[in-house]
Amino acid sequence: xxxxxxxxxxxxFGRWTLDELAGLEERVREVSPAIxxxxxxxxxRIEALDSAGAWLIDRLLGAWRARGFxxxxxxxxxxxxxxxxxxxxxxxxxxxxxxENILLVVLMRMGRAFDRAMRDGRxxxxxxxxxxxxxxxxxxxxxxxxxxxxxxxxxxxxxxALPIVSLISxxxxxxxxxxxxxxxxxxxxxxxxxxLVGVSVLREIGILLTAIVVAGRSGSAFTSQIGSMxxxxxxxxxxxxxxxxxxxLVLPRVAALVLGLPLLAVFADIMGLLGGxxxxxxxxxxxxxxxxxxxxxxxxxxxxxxxxxKAPVFAYLIALVGCRNGFNVKGSAASLGRLTTRSVVExxxxxxxxxxxxxxxxxxxxx
Numbered sequence: 001x002x003x004x005x006x007x008x009x010x011x012x013f014g015r016w017t018l019d020e021l022a023g024l025e026e027r028v029r030e031v032s033p034a035i036x037x038x039x040x041x042x043x044x045r046i047e048a049l050d051s052a053g054a055w056l057i058d059r060l061l062g063a064w065r066a067r068g069f070x071x072x073x074x075x076x077x078x079x080x081x082x083x084x085x086x087x088x089x090x091x092x093x094x095x096x097x098x099x100e101n102i103l104l105v106v107l108m109r110m111g112r113a114f115d116r117a118m119r120d121g122r123x124x125x126x127x128x129x130x131x132x133x134x135x136x137x138x139x140x141x142x143x144x145x146x147x148x149x150x151x152x153x154x155x156x157x158x159x160x161a162l163p164i165v166s167l168i169s170x171x172x173x174x175x176x177x178x179x180x181x182x183x184x185x186x187x188x189x190x191x192x193x194x195x196l197v198g199v200s201v202l203r204e205i206g207i208l209l210t211a212i213v214v215a216g217r218s219g220s221a222f223t224s225q226i227g228s229m230x231x232x233x234x235x236x237x238x239x240x241x242x243x244x245x246x247x248x249l250v251l252p253r254v255a256a257l258v259l260g261l262p263l264l265a266v267f268a269d270i271m272g273l274l275g276g277x278x279x280x281x282x283x284x285x286x287x288x289x290x291x292x293x294x295x296x297x298x299x300x301x302x303x304x305x306x307x308x309x310k311a312p313v314f315a316y317l318i319a320l321v322g323c324r325n326g327f328n329v330k331g332s333a334a335s336l337g338r339l340t341t342r343s344v345v346e347x348x349x350x351x352x353x354x355x356x357x358x359x360x361x362x363x364x365x366x367x
Contacts, residue, residue, distance in 0.1 A: 016053025044075025158260030173275025226326025
């Protein structure tokens with residue numbers, strides 16, 4: 001490449017390819033500071049040009065444009081001109097994308113997210129319809145609920161989850177009693193720690209934490225189990241031999257979770273109250289007998305049954321999301337991992353939203 005003084009004229013020659021890119025870049029850097037007027041780029045002696053060389057030429061021409069000067073290209077072969085236009089168009093598209101209005105970008109992403117959420121909601125409702133239809137058929141004898149798989153899943157989602165649920169519930173009861181005691185001691189109202197722990201654990205915290213643990217533990221397991229079968233075409237094989245996958249795979253999991261979560265919630269309530277009683281005894285001197293008496297006097301059965309009534313609803317929602325994401329696996333390990341994670345996130349989000357809805361309705365009913 002050579003440059004002439006005066007009205008700047010740049011003559012390019014030789015091979016403008018990836019192999020020569022390092023030396024060409026150095027020459028372009030030398031020429032760029034000399035651009036102080038309109039000029040001419042002579043490409044007549046370029047022997048070979050690839051996308052790397054075309055990009056470098058476009059970069060040099062861009063230096064003219066950036067300083068407000070025009071540049072004429074002469075001697076460019078037809079095939080080289082096509083490649084240069086293609087590279088320039090892609091480069092401009094990237095610049096436009098970087099310069100887009102940030103508000104427009106945010107609105108576009110929000111629109112796409114909303115559209116995706118609507119499609120996911122529609123698919124979830126359709127999958128729910130398939131489960132309800134199959135369950136109704138089982139109740140009238142046109143289908144059947146497989147009791148052995150249901151018991152196996154009940155052991156997995158219920159009995160095997162007892163250690164982690166009991167530990168978390170016990171510790172939450174301890175934390176709530178300790179935090180309540182540190183505040184109520186300032187007003188000489190230590191006995192109200194029992195009320196705080198009782199209402200919080202029985203009505204909200206016990207079932208909510210249990211549902212979150214089950215969503216992370218069992219909901220993800222449902223997605224990974226069904227997703228693995230989808231990847232290995234086992235679900236297609238079930239359809240070929242005349243077995244409904246909803247009947248064989250989904251109904252036992254749904255039934256097991258709907259039965260298991262209320263039982264776990266009862267155990268979580270007991271452990272949460274036990275943790276609160278232990279902390280109240282150690283920090284405030286409230287004996288276990290006093291704790292139980294106060295609990296019986298101030299906390300009515302309604303608080304307990306409100307918490308337990310949420311359990312089957314949460315369980316059905318977790319099973320619905322977990323199984324549906326399993327059926328949506330596309331056949332790759334990346335898809336399986338992504339949808340397993342998505343199953344946990346969606347389940348926890350929907351459980352919390354539903355719990356908030358329960359709270360609003362119960363407050364409106366003065367319960």
